[in-house]
Amino acid sequence: MEPRGLYDKYIVQKANGETTDPDARYFVLRLDTDVHARRAAHAYIASVWKANPALAGGLASLLAGLPSLVEAACGHTVPIGETVLLRPDLCRLCLTCYAKFQDGTAPKEEA
Numbered sequence: 001m002e003p004r005g006l007y008d009k010y011i012v013q014k015a016n017g018e019t020t021d022p023d024a025r026y027f028v029l030r031l032d033t034d035v036h037a038r039r040a041a042h043a044y045i046a047s048v049w050k051a052n053p054a055l056a057g058g059l060a061s062l063l064a065g066l067p068s069l070v071e072a073a074c075g076h077t078v079p080i081g082e083t084v085l086l087r088p089d090l091c092r093l094c095l096t097c098y099a100k101f102q103d104g105t106a107p108k109e110e111a
Helices: 035-048 053-064 095-105
Strands: 068-071 077-079 083-085 093-094
Touching: 035 053, 035 068, 083 095, 093 095
Parallel strands: none
Antiparallel strands: 068 077, 083 093
16 A cells, blocks of 8 residues: 555544644654654654753653564564564564464465
């Protein structure tokens, strides 16, 4: 599936129930599974550190508590705990692709 690019995927609401500015624009980052989102969050921490150290520290703590991400041989970026090491000298597959590999539903390599 081809990446879609930038599009409206989420509806943002304030946690306290107040209305949001109808002209505001938000960009949501998913930190648990997206290595690029994590890089952006690290850049934000560096940028906001002097202006709002509590926010920077809270975001740094949040990132520190997330599992490490790895890019598996199947091309998926997943937490390392959600991979299977096929052989120490070979590669890792994510659990979804490993299950397909095990049950024979993985796509066959073209000759």
